[in-house]
Amino acid sequence: MPSTRPGRDREEKRTELVDAARRLFVQDGYDATSMAALAREARVAANTVYWYVGDKDDVLIAVLDALLAEGLADYASIADRPLREQLRWTVERLRGMRRLVATVHARIGRSAALDAWHDAFHASTEGILRAALEGAVDPGAIDAEVRIAVFAVEGLLTHELAEQERRAVCDQLAARWVAPEDRPGRPPG
């Protein structure tokens, strides 16, 4: 007897589609991945994707959800490390999906569903960062400080910098997050 509750197979098939899309989106980018290529990767007819997921923006959102869930789960393992290291880790961790960062921003205003995802993403990640920064920066400046950090991370993803330069940006950002009395003194000379 089938132990699968109704909808189980459908869910599985949908996951396969999204996994295929994730592979191609991360590898080749959203624009460079046609629905035909996605269907080929998943071994279905081109229009079958629409039966399981919806249009191309819905596929993108499903992929982003999967990447975000995985990223947040991974983040838990380093959430107790110093802020400077957390920042470095986040940038390197997100580098694999840097094309998608630019894609999301380019598609804002063209897909209401993606707009909503983007808003929720920022609310979620900025909430985490804000909590982490509490006590480390002036309370009145915390919102602006959070935004600067998020924008810097996004910038590090959408621009090709050397690893050393990425680290320098992270360190410079984090330099103002320690309490003044803990700051290293200026090097003499």
Next chain:
Amino acid sequence: MPSTRPGRDREEKRTELVDAARRLFVQDGYDATSMAALAREARVAANTVYWYVGDKDDVLIAVLDALLAEGLADYASIADRPLREQLRWTVERLRGMRRLVATVHARIGRSAALDAWHDAFHASTEGILRAALEGAVDPGAIDAEVRIAVFAVEGLLTHELAEQERRAVCDQLAARWVAPEDRPGRPPG
């Protein structure tokens, strides 16, 4: 007798095309502007654009060049104002072309010509900012500081924030650019 030197008319026509493209790109965005729509705006056949400009990425680059030249010219008029005001001015000034910022980042790696433009843009604008920051920040941190500022400006353009929030980010950024002895004391309480 024609006082136009050879190539003059061609240049004019090309400028008309680029002006039409600029109008549509700024208004509707790059992706939403088809070559057919651009040709219609300029009152030529769809394929005539290729005779004067090149492919769609070349049109984009021509538009970006025009916008950048105008922006730099406008900047000269406020270049002597305090850094905090320069930053605010830059963000508000660039807001009109915010869709194009995301477009450039999304198309990086897909057009070699656009890659080159993007590199030159950053070299130019970061050079200006670096010169302005000289003496206002620790010399060893100036590169990272410049990048943080540029990324923050780009972030303010690709995200919908209220004007008050945009100002808060600019002010928070600029807060570390004044020499420590000039910084306002913490508000009492």
Next chain:
DNA sequence: ACCTGAACACCGTTCAAGT
């Protein structure tokens, strides 16, 4: 319910043909 072949309305670009 699930999947598809065929079609639709586009898209950027090319090219032979005109002037």
Next chain:
DNA sequence: ACCTGAACACCGTTCAAGT
């Protein structure tokens, strides 16, 4: 040299038709 109509190879999406 300049401009075009027509075509090309795509694209995302829809839909009637199958099982």
